[in-house]
Amino acid sequence: MSVPIIMFFACALLAVLGAVLLILAREPIHSALALVLVMMSLAVLYLLLGAPFVAAVQIIVYAGAIMVLFVFVIMLLNAGVEERTDFSKIAKWVGVPLGFFLLLVTAVYLLHSSIGTTIATGVGAANQAADTRELSQQLFRQYLFPFEATSILILIAILGALVLARKDE
């Protein structure tokens, strides 16, 4: 049992735990926090996978920005306890089980996938910076266009928020 493995299992457990909490929590705010937990543990896993930059973005943007937005909205609407109605029988009796079934199927196939067996190169402090430069190269040369497109996307998001969330005049 080496340190990375222990870390992996720890984070994995935390992530799954978070996900389960997200489901079980009746207070939206709790769910939100559970989700933050998931994201945090994922960030650690990214580090394990030797993608520190991604991990950073994960923390800053995701946990930092997006989740804050969530929490903010929850507070704004002071969304109370979730009422567990079950008008949709099909969701209760079919949807949830099938969800788990899907989980199972994908998990099994991913476990036995050929690439699954390849071993990730451990975290080398040396190639980190290079990693990031490479990354930026990729981003601005190879994937420049999507990158530019995302700017429009953001614009759209802003517009949408403006249109929808404003008070009725």
Added chain:
Amino acid sequence: MMAALIALHSEQLMNLHRLAPEVVLCFFGILIMAVDPFIRASGKRVLGWMALIGALTALASVHILVHYPGTAYSNLIRVDSFSVFVHVIILVAAVLAILGSLDYLDREGIQRGEYYALVLFAVAGMGILAGANELVTAFIGLEMSSISSYVLVGFRRRALASNEASMKYFLLGSFATAFFLYGIAMVYGVTGTTRIDAVQSALEQIVAGQGRLPALAILGLALIFVGLGFKVVVAPFQVYAPDVYEGAPTPVTALLASAPKAATFALMLRIFYIAFGSAGNLWFWAIWVSAVLTMFIGNLAALVQTNVKRMLAYSSIAHAGYILVAFAAFSEAGAAAVLFYLAAYVLMKVGAFLVVAHAGQQGEKRLAIQDYAGLGSKQPLLAACFSLFLLSLLGLPATGGFLGKFFAFQAALEGRDRWLVLLVVIAAINSVIGAYYYLRVIVVMYFQAGSKDYTPSPVAPAVAVALFIAAAGTLYLGILPAPILNFAKAAAASLSLR
């Protein structure tokens, strides 16, 4: 560093002309946003005209694409007659939708700049979708169109239906997107690339090597189908469509029911025909099953609708089914048939919804089929146009709809698989079922007298123009389809499927 970036850009700018329509659209979108603050509430209509000009310019700029076939942005974007064809369809739909919106927004008191900007951005997204040669790029385009449509659907904020539709569309839409994305991840995992042509060759190698497709690839295929199937509204992912189409502002419905479908089908063609060409025998069945379900669900459920808008929503589901029939042929002819069908479909569907948009009157109150009683005598021309669109949707000869079906069935019957024959027969039977509810509207319009006290408002010029274009186009496609058909064939050929 900065300099490097600029250099990079200038080098990349060379590619922009291969994105001419998108660039134009985004430019106008931003322009509208920039101008918006300086125009007082009463004059917002101008922005609509600007948007129209934008769309038309984009349509014109498609010409540039024609002259610069090839790939752009390190092969993320592919410009070929296929994407040109789809661009044209989308932009025509956009133009018609905008024409239909001008007065609608006035009527509903929601004449705002954002609306048009969002429309343009959405269309730009679809444009990207049409030209995308790379899955993540496609994903971005998809999101551009989706997110702006979420907003557009909810644009009549005060109407409960509108914001409910917006919510449903948003939640389910992003749900489906997640599947799509996961699918992409799988593909990436298997092939190590997300470029469609690269995926194609990679998969072919694998198949050549191990004799069959790896499970992950198939898993990815299935998940991608979920994501795209949702966008093109095929069973069992069609559930959201009726609610959303009914709740959305009708011109938006018009756009939503037509353009994204076209764009997404284009992407689907690229992914299934090219990238997963080696898995044809697999996805064929997915398409087959889905097509049967889609047609039956769409038509049978439409039979019992009492609300024209919702009825048309179901009918658009059914039509997705017919398109799948052509899709299942998995041949150049099939692709051509899909494209031709889309062309015809866009015209008649947008036309039909624009009629509904007008006939709905203030607050979209008159949507029940019975409200159309006597329209034939009150507004003969409008009724005539509507009948034309309905008959075309029904598939009556001398209309685009008929030839769409015709080529679709033809392609399917020429296809490799014997089960296609059964599929075509099912489709045929379905189109008879469909006949019933389309004709019912005509019955009400012409054979039943309307209430004396109600006189509909006259058709606004802009709408009239839009309807005229749609009607003329429908007839043109029905009587002299040769040019468009050849165009579609060329487009299909440019897919160069092996």
Added chain:
Amino acid sequence: MSAIPISWYLVLSAVLFGLGVVAFVFKRNVITIFMSIELMLNAVNLAFVAFARARGALDGLVFVFFVIVVAAAEAAVGLAIVIMLAQHRESLNVERVNLLKL
């Protein structure tokens, strides 16, 4: 130092994705449903990174950025929609939002 098979990461992403799906179907509150989407996206990201690692390629990581951006955009619009919904309806329970049906 010892290594971890990529498949473990993939299985984890699968589990998270699946849980996300379950959550999406299970939850009733609009906001939490929306959160489950974010959960799924995270699962996808994990998969991307894992695959990227497996291949020693980088574009997987690039995709993660795009996904995050998209997630952000969706969040903005989505939450706006939620707010709009809250303005016109008292409950955030999706099961009570069924004006459009049949």
Added chain:
Amino acid sequence: MGTQSHLLTVITFLPLLSVAALLLLRSDDHVWIRRIALAASLAEFVVSLLLLPGFSAATAKYQFQEYHGWIGDAIHYHLGVDGISLFLVLLTTFLTPLAILCSWESIRENVKGFFIALLVIETAMIGVFVSLDLFLFFVFWELTLIPMYFMIGMWGHERRIYAAVKFILYTMFGSILMLVAILWLYGRAGTFDLPEIQGMLQSGQIAFSPRTEMLMFLAFFLAFAIKVPLFPLHTWLPDAHTEAPTAGSVILAGVMLKLGTYGILRFCLPLFPASAHRAAPTIAVLAIIGIVYGALVATVQHDLKRLVAYTSVSHLGFVVLGIFAFNTISIQGAIYQMLNHGVSTGALFLGVGMLYDRRHTHEIKEYGGLATPMPVLMSFFLFIALSSLALPPLNGFVGEFLILIGTFQNHHAWASWATSGAVLSAIYLLWAYQRVALGEVTVEKNKTLADASTRERVILATMALAIIFMGVASPLFTRRMEVSTNAMLEQMKDQMGAAQEASRPAALPCLSPAQRAAVIQTQAPGQPALATVPERQVAP
């Protein structure tokens, strides 16, 4: 044949042109709408008569051909007539003016729309008869539906909507499967051009397995059988007829039903001869059932128009029987009977319509003793009835007798059973006539009814003359059908291959050696049908 003739195009689209003219008129200017419609249809009739001098009875080839590329390289704008279709075109152009004339006063609201519908139907129906391209044919075939649908739905009577929808759905169901079959056929032949396909079939370039052929035959036949209508697919007909306005019924019974029988002759038999032969006994039985059944049900109707409608089921049964006897006499008889039925039943509907204009009911018990107030109208009515019950030397007899005698050559039993139709027709028509015309006037209103107006006399007299003329001058018609019919039968024989021939010797047409010779030399062996396509097409 290389030269293109445009006559058929003119004939086909002239009505559409006049529709354009009508559109220019103010819709409340009824007088001129009527006049122009009538003038147009008359002009149309005159123009269509130009076909006769140019038509050669000596060749089985399609004549007055026009041939242009249309969509892709498979779909062509290809028109042409032969002995089978020639007179059906004339029938159409002959009946339309009368239909217009009979709606002169009875149509009051939305006059413009009505006449437009009528003229559009005319174009569509002629198109069906003259198109030699399966695609083109199908287009016209479907186009006939909509105007008729409107005609029934808008200007019909009480249950018009039910009738209209029933009519159109019934027919569409049939035709859509035919579309599938057409496409499948194209999949094999690579063209929609009928002569080319026939040529390929004959030269064995394409061949079907018995099963496939049967399926395709059925797909085509279903569409046509519904149109005919063949028992038990007939139930749309009584409703449609009863609810349709007079002109609608006239066109429906007069021409539209023939689309079905024509289709059988033009497509089912030449394209799928083997299956046609295999299916013949079944179909013949259905036809005979139809003859008797239609007559019996007609006898007990209490709605005059419904009664006439059911007689169509009976009469068309004869036609189908004649066709599936595969005998040159019976088939010529069948074609001739199509024309006769068009005239006689059309005339019957006209008469019924004139009664309806006066009393606005079809209930027989509402009438009675009408011979006293309106002797002229009733005399015509009786005369038409007589033609319809095949009284020699009127037209009905000639057609029916040719069918019988031809059928009898191959199948004694079929013909013998069919003759019972003669008695039954006498029963229902004379009984109906008695209930309407004879005896004392029972209903007070009827005492004062006006006799036939000049307009009505013109209509009825035209019909009566046609009836007599066709009764005594049948050779003028049949001589022009002869060669085409024989050619078709010969071609079927060629195609059917030894197997079927062995199995059904009785089914071969009985031809005198002279005629065989005639047929052979008209049908150049090898690629006869291709020879009918303009040279430049044939040339590689």
Added chain:
Amino acid sequence: MLLLDHLWIILALPLAGAAINGLFGKRWPQSAVNSAAVGSVSLAFLAAAETVREFCNLAPDQIPFVGNYFTWMVAGPFRVNFSLQVDQLTVVMLLTVTFVGMLIHIYSTGYMAHEGGYYRFFSYLNLFMFFMLTLVMAANLIVMFVGWEGVGLCSYLLIGFWFLKKSAADAGKKAFIVTRIGDLGFTVGILLVFAAFQSVDFGAIFKDVSQNPRSETLLTTICILLFTGAIGKSAQLPLYVWLPDAMEGPTPVSALIHAATMVTAGVYMVARMNPLFSRAPVAMLVVAIVGAVTAFYSATIGLVQTDIKKVLAYSTVSQLGYMFLACGVGAYAAGIFHLMTHAFFKGLLFLAAGSVIHAMGGEQDMFKIGGLAKKIPVTYWTMLIATLAIAGIPGFAGFFSKDEILEAAKSGPHANLALWLLGVAGAGLTSFYMFRLVFLTFFGKPRFDEHKVHVHESPKNMTVPLMILAFLSIFGGWFAAPKLIGGIDHFEKFLSPVFTAYAPQAAEAATASAESVASPGMALLSALTGIPVIVAVLGLLLAWWLYIKSPDTPKRMAQSLRGLYLLLLNKYYVDEIYAALIVRPLLWISTNVLWHVVDEGAIDGVVNGTARVARESGSQLRELQSGNERSYATWIVIGAVGFTVLLLVLLGGMR
């Protein structure tokens, strides 16, 4: 050769008359109508006469003389010309029809003088002449069929002439339909003829059949089928029912159509087709039996009828029976001979009866008449003559013809004693009911209120035809007179070419043998020759005793033999039986089974059923659209899982 080359003129004349009266007669005065109608028919008669004259100059090999006019039908090997022919048989019919027709036209000008629709009547009558002439002059079966159906039509029109009377309209319809039932057989017969001989021309058929023999079954079938037509047209068992009802028509019509001409068409046709019949013994036998039975059967009904015209009607049926008996036993000439004489005396009887009715102001019940002998002498005498003729009293026309028939039945080539007996019995009955008629009508005390009806003799234009016909009823039969004294029968001789030309050798041999062989049986037979006469006289006497001597006995007999009496009075209830067995069930089935159950129930049920199923499933399917976002999500998940499983497990073949 003036007219022989233009035979069509004979047809054209009455047709023209019909057309003229039909189109313009309405506005014309009666005189004009008369001249058109009577004129055209008289001209037709003259034309016929001229034709006959020219015919007599023809060489035997030119007979039959055929005139082709135009091709009427042609399709494939089937070809029909509109062609007319003249041979001896035609000549007889031609003269009879035109002459009697002319007389009856003249008579009608008087009889119908006070009727509405005068022009209509005459145009119908002329039209009838046209069709009747077509029938007798036809040179092929199809043209014959034209006349055949045409006369049927005219009889329909004329029976229903007083269409305001429901009974009249019904009778007309009945006549047309019942005869059409017979025509079914006739039609199929024609079809079979063509199938067998590839032609419908008499000449061709006869030559063919005489040269290359056909199987007897085939010929028998053909003949029986054709005979079915005759049964219908000539009112034989079992299709005679229409003729008595046909008396609803004006009396001249009954005289012309339902006595003299049309009803004899069947006999003419059988005679015309003799080459076929002669080769089908079985068919011959059938014809003979039907004829004989009908002759006796309808005579029995005639016994008790009270309506003067009904009596005549049944006697007509009976007399037609004799004619068929003749044909059946191979004595075609005798049959035609009786046809001619019958035309004279039965025509006369009807006209006279008409004159009686005219005199009585429409009264037809014999028991309400009586004692007219003095009041209307002409009518009385002429009618008496006709009665003597029909009763077969020696010297009168009927005697010769009927005697020949019975003779043939007794000792002809196809002799058959049973039939002969029936015939004789019928003869007895005939004379009985005929004299009953005469006695009831003209003798005894008037049984009507003489102040109400003032009896008057009919006008000249009615009485003159009576006298002419009376004359013929006496002398019309004398062609055959020489035979009595072992001489030759001129009539038979004249006709013989027609009946011997294509006669089968076998038959001739038979005749020969029949004559040569002289056995004791023959002697006995020849002894029987006088029997019919005796029987007839007995009938006369019985009638006299019952209706003159002791007029109340009939009633007592009716009482004692009530059952039999009612049976006869109600014509054996045949109409009722037909109605119960055929008409009503058919109507019931058509209405309740075919229309309501099959059409509306089954077929439309299926059609509408499918529609309902579609709608039903539609409203089920829309339940998917519960409006609940969670359900929607579930559907997407279902889809995702479904397709994953489909692709991976089912097709990907991985497990």
